Amino acid sequence: xxxKYDLEDKVLLAVDCIIFGFDEEDLKILLIKRDFEPQKxxxxxxxxxxxxxxxxxxxxxxxxxxxxxxxxxxxxxxxTFSEVDRDPAERTISTAYYALINxxxxxxxxxxxxxxxxxxxxxxxxxxxxxxxxxxxxxxxxRRRVSTKPIGFELLPEKFTMRQLQKLYEAILGTPLDKxxxxxxxxxxxxxxxxxxxxxxxxxxxxxxxxFDTEKYQQKISEGFSFKL
Amino acid sequence: xxxKYDLEDKVLLAVDCIIFGFDEEDLKILLIKRDFEPQKxxxxxxxxxxxxxxxxxxxxxxxxxxxxxxxxxxxxxxxTFSEVDRDPAERTISTAYYALINxxxxxxxxxxxxxxxxxxxxxxxxxxxxxxxxxxxxxxxxRRRVSTKPIGFELLPEKFTMRQLQKLYEAILGTPLDKxxxxxxxxxxxxxxxxxxxxxxxxxxxxxxxxFDTEKYQQKISEGFSFKL
DNA sequence: TTGTTAAGTGTAATAAAAACATTTCAAATA
DNA sequence: TATTTGAAATGTTTTTATTACACTTAACAA
Numbered sequence: 001x002x003x004k005y006d007l008e009d010k011v012l013l014a015v016d017c018i019i020f021g022f023d024e025e026d027l028k029i030l031l032i033k034r035d036f037e038p039q040k041x042x043x044x045x046x047x048x049x050x051x052x053x054x055x056x057x058x059x060x061x062x063x064x065x066x067x068x069x070x071x072x073x074x075x076x077x078x079x080t081f082s083e084v085d086r087d088p089a090e091r092t093i094s095t096a097y098y099a100l101i102n103x104x105x106x107x108x109x110x111x112x113x114x115x116x117x118x119x120x121x122x123x124x125x126x127x128x129x130x131x132x133x134x135x136x137x138x139x140x141x142x143r144r145r146v147s148t149k150p151i152g153f154e155l156l157p158e159k160f161t162m163r164q165l166q167k168l169y170e171a172i173l174g175t176p177l178d179k180x181x182x183x184x185x186x187x188x189x190x191x192x193x194x195x196x197x198x199x200x201x202x203x204x205x206x207x208x209x210x211x212f213d214t215e216k217y218q219q220k221i222s223e224g225f226s227f228k229l
Numbered sequence: 230x231x232x233k234y235d236l237e238d239k240v241l242l243a244v245d246c247i248i249f250g251f252d253e254e255d256l257k258i259l260l261i262k263r264d265f266e267p268q269k270x271x272x273x274x275x276x277x278x279x280x281x282x283x284x285x286x287x288x289x290x291x292x293x294x295x296x297x298x299x300x301x302x303x304x305x306x307x308x309t310f311s312e313v314d315r316d317p318a319e320r321t322i323s324t325a326y327y328a329l330i331n332x333x334x335x336x337x338x339x340x341x342x343x344x345x346x347x348x349x350x351x352x353x354x355x356x357x358x359x360x361x362x363x364x365x366x367x368x369x370x371x372r373r374r375v376s377t378k379p380i381g382f383e384l385l386p387e388k389f390t391m392r393q394l395q396k397l398y399e400a401i402l403g404t405p406l407d408k409x410x411x412x413x414x415x416x417x418x419x420x421x422x423x424x425x426x427x428x429x430x431x432x433x434x435x436x437x438x439x440x441f442d443t444e445k446y447q448q449k450i451s452e453g454f455s456f457k458l
Numbered sequence: 459t460t461g462t463t464a465a466g467t468g469t470a471a472t473a474a475a476a477a478c479a480t481t482t483c484a485a486a487t488a
Numbered sequence: 489t490a491t492t493t494g495a496a497a498t499g500t501t502t503t504t505a506t507t508a509c510a511c512t513t514a515a516c517a518a
Contacts (some may be wrong), residue, residue: 005278010239013322049234052320056311080309080324082285091281093242095309163496180498181476203495204485392465409467410507432464433515 014094015059016047016131018078018138019068021103021118022155027171028103028118029135031127032067035115038089043125045134046116047094060097068116074100074154076145078138086130094130098138100154121171146172147229150191153212161199161207162186169229185229191217243323244288245276245360247307247367248297250332250347251384256400257332257347258364260356261296264344267318272354274363275345276323289326297345303329303383305374307367315359323359327367329383350400375401376458379420382441390428390436391415398458414458420446 019030031043048063050056060075078096086092103118119125121139146152152168153160166182186192193213198206217227248259260272277292279285289304307325315321332347348354350368375381381397382389395411415421422442427435446456 005241006280009241009278009280011242011279011281012234012238013240013242049238050240050311050322051235051238052240053313055313056309056322077308079306080285082279082324084282084284093279093285095311161496178476178478179496180478183497184499185475200484203483204493205483205496207496390465407508408465409509412466413468414506429515433517434463434465434513435515436465 012090012092013050013056014047014092015050015056015063016045016094016096016134017060017064017075018045018096018098018135019064020098020100020121020138020142020155022168022171023103023118025167025171027121027168029121029124030068030101030116030118031124032116034128039128042128044128045096045131050095056095056097060099064099068106070101070106074151076141078134078141081130081134083130094134096134096138098142100142100151102155102157104157143172143174148227150212150217150227159195159197159199159209159211161202161209163202163207165210189227189229191220191227241319241321242279242285243276243321244279244285244292245274245323245325245363246289246293246304247274247325247327247364248293249327249329249350249367249371249384251397251400252332252347254396254400256350256397258350258353259297259330259345259347260353261345263357268357271357273357274325274360279324285324285326289328293328297335299330299335303380305370307363307370310359310363312359323363325363325367327371329371329380331384331386333386372401372403377456379441379446379456388424388426388428388438388440390431390438392431392436394439418456418458420449420456 021028021030030046032046034040034042034044046063046067048059048066050059054062056077057075060077061071064073064075065071075097076099078098080093080095082093084091086094121135124135127135146169152165152172155168156164162183163179165186166177166179169182170177191213192210193216195209195211197209199209200206221227250257250259259275261275263269263271263273275292275296277288277295279288283291285306286304289306290300293302293304294300304326305328307327309322309324311322313320315323350364353364356364375398381394381401384397385393391412394415395406395408398411399406420442421439422445424438424440426438428438429435450456
């Protein structure tokens with residue numbers, strides 16, 4: 001790294017968050033309506049600026065917490081966007097993060113205090129700057145990641161049915177999956193616990209609830225197991 | 230993105246490049262000996278600072294060109310490193326890129342003018358800052374990427390033997406591969422052209438040279454083909 | 459002509475993925 | 489209380505992909 005630099009080359013480093021949620025059948029993203037200039041009134045991803053005293057992960061967490069009241073969620077750095085004129089007002093670079101949240105369990109937190117709103121991934125409003133590109137990249141990353149890491153569970157409530165899990169994977173991957181093959185595959189991974197409890201909301205018969213078994217998963221990982229769906 | 234910011238939060242954004250090469254049996258990285266403070270005399274990745282008038286891809290290309298004289302090579306953004314004290318002297322954020330170059334064809338360019346030197350990926354000197362972490366991450370990314378995109382060819386001369394290609398994959402993946410299975414797999418992809426020319430340097434019999442067929446590959450991609458090795 | 463060295467080649471066995479239809483349960487209703 | 493209803497639960501067969509494996513060939517050297 002060369003140490004001759006020009007103070008003029010210092011830049012503002014922003015962090016923008018693509019926040020994914022899942023509700024019934026639909027993958028969603030959380031957007032906010034800007035109540036400040038520029039682009040006031042337009043929809044945008046949640047963002048803020050990196051501060052001197054924090055790293056990017058911390059900045060992403062801070063921004064998410066301030067704008068949604070939610071803490072301790074899955075966050076992963078995506079990509080750093082740096083087109084010279086991406087922000088027409090000022091030279092800013094933005095590192096995008098994507099987050100997975102269990103929308104159900106945070107419904108109240110996300111209430112009116114915050115000007116955030118969920119939109120279907122297949123139907124959201126025009127966004128400022130390069131935010132659509134960020135979402136596209138996040139979607140691709142999520143699609144890849146979800147078949148090699150058990151992060152899908154972050155989008156579901158703690159207890160979920162096999163059908164919900166399948167719908168989630170179908171929504172993320174954008175393709176229908178065979179019910180029996182899906183269940184067989186999931187069961188063969190042996191990282192869920194089947195509860196003695198049923199969800200009665202979707203049928204008369206009811207369907208068993210499952211939980212992701214974090215300890216078991218960690219145990220298997222340490223034994224060389226690799227999640228592959 | 231919130232537009233209240235503090236000018237104090239402006240940062241220096243560096244770009245550091247992990248440059249991979251391949252020589253015979255060994256995957257290598259190109260490092261430079263710093264001839265300036267701080268950390269003068271220590272080895273480091275090639276780096277520089279993002280300038281106001283360019284984006285990160287352009288910065289990475291510029292830095293690579295200035296430090297090696299090489300242009301037009303495969304470059305991919307890796308990750309942005311932002312620990313507060315990663316550079317003890319000054320707050321800098323660094324976006325790492327990795328590059329793949331065909332070391333053979335650039336031997337002369339990389340000659341004495343530049344203080345760069347190749348090191349085996351399995352035996353390189355201590356590096357400054359978080360550069361070892363960058364290399365580790367680049368290595369992981371390369372390993373994944375190489376089985377879904379035909380970027381391995383970037384590391385080989387234009388004409389290469391099947392054996393060279395296999396050795397390359399073995400070096401990247403860190404595992405031995407079965408000769409026949411490997412060749413069968415590659416041939417089934419149908420993206421190479423077998424030349425009428427042999428490389429006589431490795432055996433009395435000689436081994437056929439192949440070329441990656443970019444047009445054919447692009448054609449197949451546009452027809453929905455997906456490279457999977 | 460014989461030896462040496464790496465190149466070139468195909469098939470069988472195993473494992474993984476995909477296709478596919480019927481039965482079960484619990485509540486609602488006749 | 490018997491019957492209907494609608495989603496849940498469940499295994500097997502077929503197809504495809506992956507892995508394992510060994511001998512022959514070409515060219516030059518001795």
